Amino acid sequence: MILAIEQYKKVLTIYPKFGMVTGNYGMTLQYYADLMFDQTHKTLLHEAAILMLNNAINATDLGTYDEAKQNFKKYLELYAEDSIARALTTSIPLNEPKYDDKEELKYRNWVLDKSLFLNPLGDLPYQHIAFATDILQLPDILVKLGSKPVFHGLLNQLKQEFIFARYQYYCGLQDSEKTHFADKDTFLLQFEDYPQYSIRIEQIKSAFKTLYSLLDKIAFFINAYFDLGIKDQDVSFFNIWKSEKPGRGGYKFKTTLRPDDNYGIGALYWIGKDFHESFLDSPNPQARRIKDIRNALEHRYSKIYWDSFDGRASGEVDDLAIYISEGELIDETMRLLRLIREAIISLVIAVRIEEDNRKTEAGDQPVVGITLLPFDDEWKR
Numbered sequence: 001m002i003l004a005i006e007q008y009k010k011v012l013t014i015y016p017k018f019g020m021v022t023g024n025y026g027m028t029l030q031y032y033a034d035l036m037f038d039q040t041h042k043t044l045l046h047e048a049a050i051l052m053l054n055n056a057i058n059a060t061d062l063g064t065y066d067e068a069k070q071n072f073k074k075y076l077e078l079y080a081e082d083s084i085a086r087a088l089t090t091s092i093p094l095n096e097p098k099y100d101d102k103e104e105l106k107y108r109n110w111v112l113d114k115s116l117f118l119n120p121l122g123d124l125p126y127q128h129i130a131f132a133t134d135i136l137q138l139p140d141i142l143v144k145l146g147s148k149p150v151f152h153g154l155l156n157q158l159k160q161e162f163i164f165a166r167y168q169y170y171c172g173l174q175d176s177e178k179t180h181f182a183d184k185d186t187f188l189l190q191f192e193d194y195p196q197y198s199i200r201i202e203q204i205k206s207a208f209k210t211l212y213s214l215l216d217k218i219a220f221f222i223n224a225y226f227d228l229g230i231k232d233q234d235v236s237f238f239n240i241w242k243s244e245k246p247g248r249g250g251y252k253f254k255t256t257l258r259p260d261d262n263y264g265i266g267a268l269y270w271i272g273k274d275f276h277e278s279f280l281d282s283p284n285p286q287a288r289r290i291k292d293i294r295n296a297l298e299h300r301y302s303k304i305y306w307d308s309f310d311g312r313a314s315g316e317v318d319d320l321a322i323y324i325s326e327g328e329l330i331d332e333t334m335r336l337l338r339l340i341r342e343a344i345i346s347l348v349i350a351v352r353i354e355e356d357n358r359k360t361e362a363g364d365q366p367v368v369g370i371t372l373l374p375f376d377d378e379w380k381r
Helices: 002-014 019-034 039-055 065-075 083-091 100-113 150-172 199-225 263-276 287-301 306-314 326-362
Strands: 302-305 322-324
Touching: 002 019, 002 326, 019 065, 039 065, 039 083, 100 150, 150 199, 150 326, 199 263, 199 287, 199 322, 199 326, 263 326, 287 302, 287 322, 287 326, 302 306, 302 326, 322 326
Parallel strands: 302 322
Antiparallel strands: none
């Protein structure tokens, strides 16, 4: 859903009045808003949905059929009249944060433009500097008395590693015309396939590897939270969807995930299929290439080469290396950034849905709250 929203936004930058895309975008935002537990996020997403649906109903392009407009109208009519009027005539006042550091502002605007903040508001059809934060957090979680807040701590780590990878990637895109001081006086050999060796390229490679590793850490979270019963050494983003570990030393898992019962789990399940199904069966075959690049960077010998010298990447000079062009590495790392962002948001949605179910089952049983303090920016040194 989140990647679909991204595609709607991209099309609307080219065809801003295309009613079919606007309407589908509105319906998707409506469903997305219903999955939120943060009331501000829910309100802003619903207001954007109303705006998109209204625009689609009033679209004048020839590609938006009357039947589609009637369907969009049904979705708009799910809102109360006063909610529609408020969304179309007023807007929620947003804080205007100030950034004295020009480099910080440049970075935040870049992340905002790429919709890479861990913040559902980054999926709105408009952007505002107030959304330039990684505000995503878990809902309240019901646990047994005496339990520890392990899942909030684990999400902290998932977020921090994603943010680190995102910044490494951003740094790797900057100022390729000047040699980094750490690269000076390093004795390396030149070859006729013109490989690239630099701190900048390593930053992008590091971002790619860190992002890919987050898949298994998300699986670790799911195994613990849903009590699947998979031994820690056996947990991976691939096997959490199974019911047992086959073969010698195998065992049955305590619980099997049911993707159809939880939208967030369903979204993660399809991401998993992207990476582990065969090329023809995968709904996103490009993910297979991401997997191959990761294996080359992490476990084998790879060479990143200048795009203009792709004719030398055939193995004529080096038949042991896996060749990856700089352009492909940049593109696939961005693709992975977007995919992992979706996975982390989907994980939070999965927990929110499960917590709603658990609270329903708990009924009127007394609940004792635990206060967790925010980690102050001044401590991040």
